[in-house]
Structures are given as C-alpha cells and as structure tokens.
Amino acid sequence: MLTNREATLDELRAHALQIRRNVWRALHAAGSGHMGGSLSAADILAALYFHHLRLRPSEPDWADRDRFILSKGHANAALGAVLAQAGFIDDAVLDQFYAYESLFGMHPDIKMAGVEMSTGGLGHGLSIGLGVALGARLQNKGFRTIVMLGDGELQEGSNWEAAMAASHQKAANLTAILDYNKVQQSGHVSEMLTLEPAPDKWRAFGWAVREIDGHDMDQIISALDELPYVEDKPSIIIAHTVKGKGVSFAEDTHLWHNNMVPDEVFEKAMAELGEPA
Ligand SMILES: Cc1ncc(C[n+]2csc(CCOP(=O)(O)OP(=O)(O)O)c2C)c(N)n1
Numbered sequence: 083m084l085t086n087r088e089a090t091l092d093e094l095r096a097h098a099l100q101i102r103r104n105v106w107r108a109l110h111a112a113g114s115g116h117m118g119g120s121l122s123a124a125d126i127l128a129a130l131y132f133h134h135l136r137l138r139p140s141e142p143d144w145a146d147r148d149r150f151i152l153s154k155g156h157a158n159a160a161l162g163a164v165l166a167q168a169g170f171i172d173d174a175v176l177d178q179f180y181a182y183e184s185l186f187g188m189h190p191d192i193k194m195a196g197v198e199m200s201t202g203g204l205g206h207g208l209s210i211g212l213g214v215a216l217g218a219r220l221q222n223k224g225f226r227t228i229v230m231l232g233d234g235e236l237q238e239g240s241n242w243e244a245a246m247a248a249s250h251q252k253a254a255n256l257t258a259i260l261d262y263n264k265v266q267q268s269g270h271v272s273e274m275l276t277l278e279p280a281p282d283k284w285r286a287f288g289w290a291v292r293e294i295d296g297h298d299m300d301q302i303i304s305a306l307d308e309l310p311y312v313e314d315k316p317s318i319i320i321a322h323t324v325k326g327k328g329v330s331f332a333e334d335t336h337l338w339h340n341n342m343v344p345d346e347v348f349e350k351a352m353a354e355l356g357e358p359a
Pocket of ligand 1: 118119120122154156157202203204205231232233234235236261263265266267325339
C-alpha cells in the first residue's frame with residue numbers, strides 16, 4: 083500500500099518540491115500549459131499521495147482504494163507528476179505531456195493509471211465524487227472520496243447543487259479540498275465574481291469546514307488526519323494557497339494561469355525552485 087504515514091514533514095515537503103519541478107518539466111516538454119493552478123496544489127497533492135490516500139500503485143484499480151478526483155482538471159501536470167513520483171506511471175511519461183496520442187494530456191484521462199476520472203470541463207468533479215461516495219455507502223465500503231476544486235471553478239452552479247445534495251445525503255465519506263489561490267483564468271476572483279464569505283457559504287450548505295494554509299505541511303496533514311470533522315456531514319478543507327507558488331514571477335497573477343514555456347522561462351523557474359535536499 084502506498085500510504086506512508088511515517089513520511090516526515092520534510093520528506094513530504096521534498097515531494098512537493100519535486101512535484102513543482104516535474105510540473106515545469108512537463109510543461110517545458112509540451113511548450114506550454116497550466117502552471118499557476120498546478121503549483122498552488124503541489125503541497126496538498128504531496129500530502130494526499132504520500133501520507134493520506136490508501137492506494138496501491140501496482141494495482142491502480144484495487145477495489146478498496148481511496149478515490150481522488152481532480153475536478154480542476156487543468157492542473158493535470160501536477161497530478162501526472164505525483165502519479166509518476168508515486169509509481170503509478172513511468173517517469174518518462176512526464177516528457178510526453180500533451181504529446182500526440184499520449185495519455186498524459188492537458189486534462190486527466192481515466193485511461194491513465196491512477197486517474198479516477200476524466201475532468202477538465204469545470205464543475206463536474208463534486209457531483210461525480212458524491213456519486214462515488216454514495217456508491218461506497220451502498221456497497222458497505224470504507225474507502226474515502228476526495229475532490230479538489232478551484233475557486234474560479236466554484237462559479238459553476240453545478241458545484242452548489244452537488245454541495246446541497248451531499249449534505250442532504252449526510253455524505254461524511256466525501257471531502258472537498260478547495261485550492262483557494264484567489265486567482266482564476268482572467269484575474270482575481272474577488273474582482274471577477276467573489277466567493278466570499280467562502281467558509282460561511284459552505285457552512286450554510288451543510289458542510290463541516292476547516293480553513294488552513296495550503297502550503298503549510300503541518301496544517302495540511304492535521305486537516306487530513308482529522309477527517310471527517312462531523313460524523314454526519316461532508317467536509318471541506320478550504321486551503322488558502324498562492325497561485326504559481328514557488329516561482330516568483332508566476333505567483334498571484336492570472337498571467338501565468340496558462341502560458342508558454344520557452345527554455346529561458348523553464349531555466350528561470352527551475353533555478354528558483356532549486357533541488358530537493
Ligand atoms: C466549464 C469550463 N469553462 C471554462 C473552462 C476554461 N478554464 C480552464 S481553467 C479556468 C479557470 C479556473 O480557475 P480556478 O478554478 O481558480 O483554477 P486555478 O486558479 O486553481 O488554476 C477556466 C475558465 C473550463 N475548463 N471548463
């Protein structure tokens with residue numbers, strides 16, 4: 083089983099750094115891609131795949147595995163990176179990002195080992211995750227379902243239908259993680275269509291809410307370990323993050339939501355990130 087509850091915080095931080103490096107590697111190979119939302123999610127993905135999720139990389143379809151759905155599918159470079167680091171796919175696949183006939187595309191493809199759901203059209207992951215969680219209940223299975231959402235993505239009304247239905251169903255085996263990086267494709271969420279007061283909205287929809295710094299590994303681990311927060315409610319971790327985290331020119335701006343990656347940009351990004359210790 084993959085879950086390694088013995089991984090130290092420093093080891094998890096090193097995994098997160100490696101995810102960020104592999105995101106840039108994949109995007110550089112393709113020439114472009116979504117860096118901002120991939121980098122903001124890296125610490126959470128490291129904690130999920132190297133601490134929390136019960137998975138078997140050699141048996142990706144293991145019936146009792148936990149399910150992780152990347153609803154903000156445009157961050158697939160980060161998902162591919164962590165799947166390679168965890169051993170679901172070959173490391174060499176990272177150099178095939180967005181290549182013709184590659185399963186590692188701009189958005190997740192369910193045909194790739196470790197990918198639970200093809201996503202990319204925003205606003206569907208939470209409904210799908212609720213269905214999976216209810217399926218687990220019907221089958222008396224103990225696996226958990228976790229869905230990662232983007233803040234811009236929450237402008238899709240389907241999320242709120244799923245949120246309502248999940249609390250009505252008392253789906254405590256469903257967790258949402260909001261990668262709350264405050265920036266969407268064309269600007270800051272607060273200027274485009276604010277989500278605030280985000281925690282109050284989720285509470286009003288019947289969810290148990292925890293707010294954390296989504297780059298603080300200690301806080302991420304505690305938030306995951308303490309799930310579910312209330313016995314008969316779905317939980318949401320509102321993770322405050324920085325879009326483009328780790329590379330100064332890409333931080334907190336929509337300009338690096340999705341961009342070209344010529345050699346000089348790649349080299350600058352890798353130099354800023356540095357090598358894992
Ligand atoms: C239904 C739908 N509309 C539009 C898009 C194009 N799109 C891709 S990413 C994105 C912005 C998403 O913003 P956010 O959820 O904040 O993502 P993050 O900042 O975490 O990358 C948009 C509009 C899409 N993928 N799906």
